[in-house]
Amino acid sequence: MRSLPELTAPVDPVAALTRIAWLLERDRQSTYRVEAFRKAARAAGEVGDDELRRRASARTLTDIRGVGKSTAAVIAEAVAGEVPGYLQQLQDTAPASLAEGGDDLYAALRGDLHAHTDWSDGGASLDEMASAAAVLGQEWLAITDHSPRLTVANGLSEERLTRQLDEIATLNDLLGDELRVLTGIEVDILDDGTLDQTDVMLDRLDVVTASVHSKLRMDSAPMTRRMVAAVCDPRVNVLGHCTGRRVVRGRGARPPSQFDAREVFSACAEHGTAVEINSRPERVDPPDELIELARDLGCLFAIDSDAHAPGQLDFKALGAHRAEEFGIEPERIVTTWTVDRVIDWAAGT
Known part of the structure; x- marks a missing residue:
């Protein structure tokens, strides 16, 4: 571990x-x-x-x-x-692990497809996040700050995202073989299933994680259509925290969105879009029964931290425990793959 x-x-x-x-x-x-x-x-x-x-x-x-x-x-x-x-x-x-199992799978993880910096609503800089990932033994890290519509999280406009890409290129030159930082975004899935960033910018990114952040209580049928449209988009690589639920007690709790999970996950399996196992302890998303359904439908998975600070990158131990518990083979988890394989998969090659 x-x-x-x-x-x-x-x-x-x-x-x-x-x-x-x-x-x-x-x-x-x-x-x-x-x-x-x-x-x-x-x-x-x-x-x-x-x-x-x-x-x-x-x-x-x-x-x-x-x-x-x-x-x-x-x-x-x-x-x-x-x-x-x-x-x-x-x-x-400090506990040796944040989870009570999943050590072997956690050790097999090479990277993370969902992490934030102070460019949006994270608490640390690009280099601080990269340094922590390297210390934890990761080989690569995708930076996926929020898209423009999520103003509460200081989402990145096309111009700001362009500047971030330049900064990531400079950082990769400094890091050398220590760690590879991938360009990415957590793009909002809009009400009609389109994506909250320009086509030009989406085509420039290494990876795209797409998530629903608004109108989470939408009726099941339109929510299903919205999510299916997004995961079928060839530029989308990961479906982030699919239900949007929060399992914390009190005012921070939020029920899961309603949608036809079989239809959404079938589309994910058909188009090679990974279902994220979001490792944040307040999310535990997808719920157990949806992990089992996605597994049985043949989906790929991404065990992600959704880190907003360097110390949170280790949250992936929690996701690894859940994936191992439900018998998901490491080969189906894209965050166990080499960086070159991830880039080829994300590009559809």
Whole structure:
């Protein structure tokens, strides 16, 4: 089972702060708490090692904008050559896996077809997400930020998506063989089944994950037509979180959309569109019976994290556990494939 390798002394202060943020994200701690460590990591990186040592000696680390009392303590301990106590506590208490099974399948996963950055509603930059994926042993990562219509998630216009593609190309040059970042999008499936991005941009992307984010309570018949139209589009590679449900308690809960799952999944199987097993713990989507139906109809699957922060990339352990539980062979899971095979499949070649 792959997991984050434990950091030992000596540890770089920026690495210590970043790892704390990742472990807090993995544990689904508050965004405010996570962001405090991420901001401190960025601030420490800008200041540089020599200045950090000087300020640690003078006990003026909190004078650095973005560094508070708790993050200053982490920096001071790291500068002193120690593993910061808070980091060690998190490493000691972090579970080896987020799931109680599926270890073999999780280890076979090579990539992820659903991840977000701060270009839309994610909490981290492209390079932060790529760095975490590489540390977790992934070989490739698709960046799938939201499309324009989802304004609440800062969806990407054609112009912004074009700029992101340029940034990904630059990042891939820097990463070399360490990790391959694929260009992609989580494109909204509009009411009539068309896609919320221009044809020109969709044709430029390595992969397209398509999801319903609006009018989730649409009647079953039009919802079925909407989803079938999308998964039959040759540019769509993955059907994301198909029911849209949220299984958390209280106000965050949301019932599943109603549609003819047999008709939708049959179209997926016919057109080679993978059904996503969304690994976010508040989604558990598709429900068990729909995973079984998609399996029996011959669908491909994608075990995805739907990560909005680096530490959430490890959510795929939860999806792997579910896939293994329902006997889905690794060969049918596109996120176990090599990057070249994924690109060829996505292109229809």
